Amino acid sequence: MKDKLTDQELHNLAMNIVGKELEDDGYEFLGVNSELKRNPQFVALKNSKLNFVIVRAIPYPIDPKYYDLQFMKEIKGHALKFNAKTFYAGVGIANSVDYDKPVIKDEDYTVNYEGLQEI
16 A cells, blocks of 8 residues: 655645745745744745745645635734745645545655745
8 A cells, every 4th residue: 555645744845845946046044844833934034134934735626825814914923023024835736647636655746836925
């Protein structure tokens, strides 16, 4: 029996995708938190500006661009105390053979990620 990825493994996959984008875009990491339910996932500097990035692995068929508005307001309020920008990065991850099946370890998957959304 093949193992499906755990919530933590899916989260780590999403973190790697977003982290690579941030790195490629010139962000300097001050803090990285890959533990589930710990926020923000990335605290990073770009052009001397502090940024908080919330990362979520979103299962198919949920649209990864949608986020919990109340939660993001709380994060933004926290970020403003540090004069930081707030971003949401929803990463849709699905089994590439059958979107309705779970993502399996060591098998191909499909990513639906359109980049950071400023809050």
